[in-house]
Amino acid sequence: MANILLTGISGNVGSAVMDYFIKNNIDFTAGVRNVEKYKEKFPGINLVHLDFEKKDTFNRALEGMDKVFLVRPPQLTDVNRIFKPFINRCKQKFVRRIVFLSLLGIEKNPFPPHHKIEKIILESNIPYTFIRPSFFMQNLSTTHKEDIKERNDIFIPGGNARVSFIDTRDIGEVIGITLTEKGHRKRAYTITGCEAISYYEVANKMSNVLGKDIKYSNPSLLQFRKEMINRGVKKEFANVMTVLYLTTKLGMARKVTDTAENILKRKPRTIDDFIKDYSDEWI
Ligand SMILES: NC(=O)c1ccc[n+]([C@@H]2O[C@H](COP(=O)([O-])OP(=O)(O)OC[C@H]3O[C@@H](n4cnc5c(N)ncnc54)[C@H](OP(=O)(O)O)[C@@H]3O)[C@@H](O)[C@H]2O)c1
Structure with missing residues (x-):
C-alpha cells in the first residue's frame, strides 16, 4: 500500500477520512501541528509534525509519501505564502497524487482560495483528485451550533436559496476511496447530498426532531459579516464566508449530483439522518 499523508485529521472531513482508513485497516501517516497533543488523543496513529505556516516542517512530513490528502484550514487564506510552497515541496518529494478538499462550483468562482490552489496543483503536474463538496451538514453542529443551541436560531444569510447539503462522513468515505482505489487520478468530483433544501426547511426539520422551535433568522450579508467580526472572526475569513453565502443566495449551492452515490x-446520508444522529449537539 502506498504511503499516504492525511492532513486535517482533527477537523470535520479529515477525521472522517481517518475513520475510513482505520475501519479498512489501511496504513497512513497524519500530519499535525501539535504531535504531543494528538499522541494522547489518537494513540497508535503514526504522527508527523506538519504546520502549513512553517515551511521547515514540510520536508520531514512529506518524506517517502506517495499520496497526500490536503485540507485548506479555513483560517489560512494566503495561498501564495502557504500552499504554493507546500505543493512545490510535494513535487520535489515525488508525491504522485494530491487529493484536495475543494469547494462546489469552484471552477466558476475565482474568489475562494481553493480556486488558486487547484490551479497551482494543476500547474505542478502532480496527478490530482479535486473533491468539490457542497455545504457541510456539520456546519450546523460546529460553526452554527451555539446559535442553534443557545438561541434556537439558524443565523445564516442564505435567503431562500436551496442547498445540496452533504454529510462530512460521506465526504470522508469518498476521499478514502479515491485515495486507495484505482481510477480517480486527474478527476474533479462535485459531490452533494441527494436533494437541495432551504434553511427554512432545515429549521422545520430540526424543530421536529429536537422538539423545540428553531427559527431561521436569515440576516442580510452585511449583518452577518458584522456579527462574525464582532464575535472575533478574522476579517479575511468573515469575507470568505460572506462571499460564499452571496454565491449561495445566487443559487450556486443548489446543484445536486449523483457522483457521491456512484x-x-x-x-449519501440525508439531512434527516444527520439531524437525528447529531441531535445531542443542540439540546
Ligand atoms: N464548511 C463547508 O460547508 C465547506 C464546504 C466545502 C468545502 N469546505 C472547505 O473545507 C475545508 C475545511 O475542512 P474542515 O471543515 O474539515 O476543516 P476544520 O474542521 O476547520 O479543520 C481544520 C484542520 O486543519 C488543521 N490545521 C489548522 N491549521 C493548520 C496548520 N497551520 N497546519 C496544519 N494543519 C492545520 C486543524 O488542526 P488543529 O487541530 O491543529 O487545529 C484541523 O485538523 C476548507 O478549505 C473549507 O473551505 C467547507
Missing part, C-alpha cells in the same frame, strides 16, 4: 455505491 463512488459510495449507496445513497
Whole structure:
C-alpha cells in the first residue's frame, strides 16, 4: 500500500477520512501541528509534525509519501505564502497524487482560495483528485451550533436559496476511496447530498426532531459579516464566508449530483439522518 499523508485529521472531513482508513485497516501517516497533543488523543496513529505556516516542517512530513490528502484550514487564506510552497515541496518529494478538499462550483468562482490552489496543483503536474463538496451538514453542529443551541436560531444569510447539503462522513468515505482505489487520478468530483433544501426547511426539520422551535433568522450579508467580526472572526475569513453565502443566495449551492452515490455505491446520508444522529449537539 502506498504511503499516504492525511492532513486535517482533527477537523470535520479529515477525521472522517481517518475513520475510513482505520475501519479498512489501511496504513497512513497524519500530519499535525501539535504531535504531543494528538499522541494522547489518537494513540497508535503514526504522527508527523506538519504546520502549513512553517515551511521547515514540510520536508520531514512529506518524506517517502506517495499520496497526500490536503485540507485548506479555513483560517489560512494566503495561498501564495502557504500552499504554493507546500505543493512545490510535494513535487520535489515525488508525491504522485494530491487529493484536495475543494469547494462546489469552484471552477466558476475565482474568489475562494481553493480556486488558486487547484490551479497551482494543476500547474505542478502532480496527478490530482479535486473533491468539490457542497455545504457541510456539520456546519450546523460546529460553526452554527451555539446559535442553534443557545438561541434556537439558524443565523445564516442564505435567503431562500436551496442547498445540496452533504454529510462530512460521506465526504470522508469518498476521499478514502479515491485515495486507495484505482481510477480517480486527474478527476474533479462535485459531490452533494441527494436533494437541495432551504434553511427554512432545515429549521422545520430540526424543530421536529429536537422538539423545540428553531427559527431561521436569515440576516442580510452585511449583518452577518458584522456579527462574525464582532464575535472575533478574522476579517479575511468573515469575507470568505460572506462571499460564499452571496454565491449561495445566487443559487450556486443548489446543484445536486449523483457522483457521491456512484463512488459510495449507496445513497449519501440525508439531512434527516444527520439531524437525528447529531441531535445531542443542540439540546
Ligand atoms: N464548511 C463547508 O460547508 C465547506 C464546504 C466545502 C468545502 N469546505 C472547505 O473545507 C475545508 C475545511 O475542512 P474542515 O471543515 O474539515 O476543516 P476544520 O474542521 O476547520 O479543520 C481544520 C484542520 O486543519 C488543521 N490545521 C489548522 N491549521 C493548520 C496548520 N497551520 N497546519 C496544519 N494543519 C492545520 C486543524 O488542526 P488543529 O487541530 O491543529 O487545529 C484541523 O485538523 C476548507 O478549505 C473549507 O473551505 C467547507
